[in-house]
Amino acid sequence: xxxxxxxxxxxxxxxxxxxxxxxxxxxxxxxxxxxxxxxxxxxxxxxxxxxxxxxxxxxxxxxxxxxxxxxxxxxxxxxxxxxxxxxxxxxxxxxxxxxxxxxxxxxxxxxxxxxxxxxxxxxxxxxxxxxxxxxxxxxxxxxxxxxxxxxxxxxxxxxxxxxxxxxxxxxxxxxxxxxxxxxxxxxxxxxxxxxxxxxxxxxxxxxxxxxxxxxxxxxxxxxxxxxxxxxxxxxxxxxxxxxxxxxxxxxxxxxxxxxxxxxxxxxxxxxxxxxxxxxxxxxxxxxxxxxxxxxxxxxxxxxxxxxxxxxxxxxxxxxxxxxxxxxxxxxxxxxxxxxxxxxxxxxxxxxxxxx
Amino acid sequence: xxxxxxxxxxxxxxxxxxxxxxxxxxxxxxxxxxxxxxxxxxxxxxxxxxxxxxxxxxxxxxxxxxxxxxxxxxxxxxxxxxxxxxxxxxxxxxxxxxxxxxxxxxxxxxxxxxxxxxxxxxxxxxxxxxxxxxxxxxxxxxxxxxxxxxxxxxxxxxxxxxxxxxxxxxxxxxxxxxxxxxxxxxxxxxxxxxxxxxxxxxxxxxxxxxxxxxxxxxxxxxxxxxxxxxxxxxxxxxxxxxxxxxxxxxxxxxxxxxxxxxxxxxxxxxxxxxxxxxxxxx
Numbered sequence: 001x002x003x004x005x006x007x008x009x010x011x012x013x014x015x016x017x018x019x020x021x022x023x024x025x026x027x028x029x030x031x032x033x034x035x036x037x038x039x040x041x042x043x044x045x046x047x048x049x050x051x052x053x054x055x056x057x058x059x060x061x062x063x064x065x066x067x068x069x070x071x072x073x074x075x076x077x078x079x080x081x082x083x084x085x086x087x088x089x090x091x092x093x094x095x096x097x098x099x100x101x102x103x104x105x106x107x108x109x110x111x112x113x114x115x116x117x118x119x120x121x122x123x124x125x126x127x128x129x130x131x132x133x134x135x136x137x138x139x140x141x142x143x144x145x146x147x148x149x150x151x152x153x154x155x156x157x158x159x160x161x162x163x164x165x166x167x168x169x170x171x172x173x174x175x176x177x178x179x180x181x182x183x184x185x186x187x188x189x190x191x192x193x194x195x196x197x198x199x200x201x202x203x204x205x206x207x208x209x210x211x212x213x214x215x216x217x218x219x220x221x222x223x224x225x226x227x228x229x230x231x232x233x234x235x236x237x238x239x240x241x242x243x244x245x246x247x248x249x250x251x252x253x254x255x256x257x258x259x260x261x262x263x264x265x266x267x268x269x270x271x272x273x274x275x276x277x278x279x280x281x282x283x284x285x286x287x288x289x290x291x292x293x294x295x296x297x298x299x300x301x302x303x304x305x306x307x308x309x310x311x312x313x314x315x316x317x318x319x320x321x322x323x324x325x326x327x328x329x330x331x332x333x334x335x336x337x338x339x340x341x342x343x344x345x346x347x348x349x350x351x352x353x354x355x
Numbered sequence: 356x357x358x359x360x361x362x363x364x365x366x367x368x369x370x371x372x373x374x375x376x377x378x379x380x381x382x383x384x385x386x387x388x389x390x391x392x393x394x395x396x397x398x399x400x401x402x403x404x405x406x407x408x409x410x411x412x413x414x415x416x417x418x419x420x421x422x423x424x425x426x427x428x429x430x431x432x433x434x435x436x437x438x439x440x441x442x443x444x445x446x447x448x449x450x451x452x453x454x455x456x457x458x459x460x461x462x463x464x465x466x467x468x469x470x471x472x473x474x475x476x477x478x479x480x481x482x483x484x485x486x487x488x489x490x491x492x493x494x495x496x497x498x499x500x501x502x503x504x505x506x507x508x509x510x511x512x513x514x515x516x517x518x519x520x521x522x523x524x525x526x527x528x529x530x531x532x533x534x535x536x537x538x539x540x541x542x543x544x545x546x547x548x549x550x551x552x553x554x555x556x557x558x559x560x561x562x563x564x565x566x567x568x569x570x571x572x573x574x575x576x577x578x579x580x581x582x583x584x585x586x587x588x589x590x591x592x593x594x595x596x597x598x599x600x601x602x603x604x605x606x607x608x609x610x611x612x613x614x615x616x617x618x619x620x621x622x623x624x625x626x627x628x629x630x631x632x633x634x635x636x637x
Contacts, residue, residue: 182532274594298598
């Protein structure tokens with residue numbers, strides 16, 4: 001390899017290659033990431049580098065002057081994290097040139113994610129690039145690669161349905177609420193019980209701008225505890241039936257052995273709600289909401305199975321889009337790589353040695 | 356530029372409405388959301404062309420073109436589109452554009468395809484009185500509002516069906532939220548009743564001046580349509596007619612109102628008829 005030549009590389013591990021226990025050891029906390037960036041600055045032959053560090057992956061994208069520089073990076077990371085080089089080598093993914101770009105594009109589009117098509121990853125890739133820019137470790141090659149990646153990732157999301165439909169139960173429930181109410185900023189939510197899935201669903205509603213959240217549990221203390229955690233208010237259990245009409249969305253997640261909300265309760269509530277719909281999300285087993293309420297006018301009921309089925313269908317629909325998304329990623333990676341080669345004037349080469 | 360008759364312009368408008376419907380169908384079949392901007396542009400271009408065609412017809416008949424079934428259908432479709440162009444932007448309802456394109460394409464296509472509807476037209480139906488002309492135009496405009504109300508009611512029922520039966524894909528994925536549709540329905544119902552009331556108020560002034568001039572069938576039918584819609588609005592405001600029952604009522608009522616146009620039109624006293632003078636743009 002000539003003195004001026006270099007290679008664009010990717011080194012790292014993800015959920016595809018490493019089990020959870022190993023990923024926990026690989027993950028860089030903010031403090032550790034900060035410290036490791038300092039280490040990266042001391043490595044010879046590393047022209048550019050960006051670190052993508054998420055709960056499912058730690059990946060280094062960069063430009064190295066030689067295979068030795070890459071080996072030094074790998075050694076430095078293993079030393080820093082207290083891993084044996086052999087253990088890391090067993091789970092490490094390495095790609096170079098066009099393949100590295102293709103991988104970054106696939107990651108940014110969400111087609112390499114554990115939750116296929118998720119959108120959060122694009123923000124994380126943007127953060128990784130912003131960090132590299134702040135630390136001045138991004139140069140002309142990474143600048144072009146990342147900027148084009150953002151552009152093409154958007155293109156993939158626009159031209160395929162890879163991120164359409166929610167695939168988690170909580171987000172499916174929120175999407176259904178949007179189909180009923182349109183805007184959640186005026187909707188009040190009542191959470192029955194303090195179950196984990198109910199709490200997650202309540203948080204999903206809060207993150208989408210729900211007007212208010214009220215928690216009711218058989219034990220008022222438990223309700224107040226959860227309400228404090230969620231920034232909500234607590235409602236005494238015995239007031240639930242009487243105040244049902246005040247809420248647009250009711251999430252059931254108690255462990256009660258019997259029905260908590262009966263059809264009679266809902267009929268009475270709908271007399272007060274008039275034209276306003278009422279949406280029940282029953283996440284409890286056994287169920288909290290009487291199934292008969294689904295037959296009432298302007299009342300909508302979805303239970304855990306219903307939501308899981310929708311999530312599965314959406315997941316399958318996303319999976320069906322992977323082929324199309326991959327084809328676009330492949331073509332766009334080729335485009336970026338040609339631009340990089342042209343920009344580098346023939347100095348971007350594939351490594352002469354396999355790591 | 357080739358010489359174009361008013362009917363030719365109206366055919367062009369129909370083609371745009373059909374294009375809006377076809378493109379919307381393709382988007383739905385591909386499970387893609389139809390572009391609101393594209394739908395809006397296509398429908399708006401069709402509307403401008405239809406307005407021009409009706410204007411040409413108005414010039415030839417020297418008044419509002421409401422002299423035969425062809426013109427009444429064209430004017431109703433024009434009213435519905437005019438309203439969509441306002442409501443579609445306000446509520447960002449791309450699917451409403453799809454349905455409005457379909458309705459207008461059907462109304463205009465049928466009216467153009469049946470030559471008998473435009474073979475003759477009654478002349479002098481407004482007696483040269485612009486207020487009576489205004490009364491008739493307002494009445495038909497309210498029918499356009501009720502047409503749109505029937506469409507949004509259909510959308511409401513489809514959305515309820517989708518959510519109740521857990522069928523969320525295909526066309527159902529692009530329907531507006533239940534609560535938005537309910538708000539739109541109420542506003543359209545109120546607007547339609549207000550416009551029809553204004554129309555009847557204007558018409559009644561001249562009817563009182565010469566009671567024998569207006570056929571009883573026309574008065575009874577028109578007042579019945581107005582009373583029915585006013586009753587529905589009252590029941591809705593009192594929360595006694597809601598949700599699916601309200602939607603079904605609005606659909607059935609519009610069908611009845613549309614059917615009532617025939618007896619209203621044919622009950623008018625005999626007036627001289629003449630073939631519509633085709634206007635040519637030079």
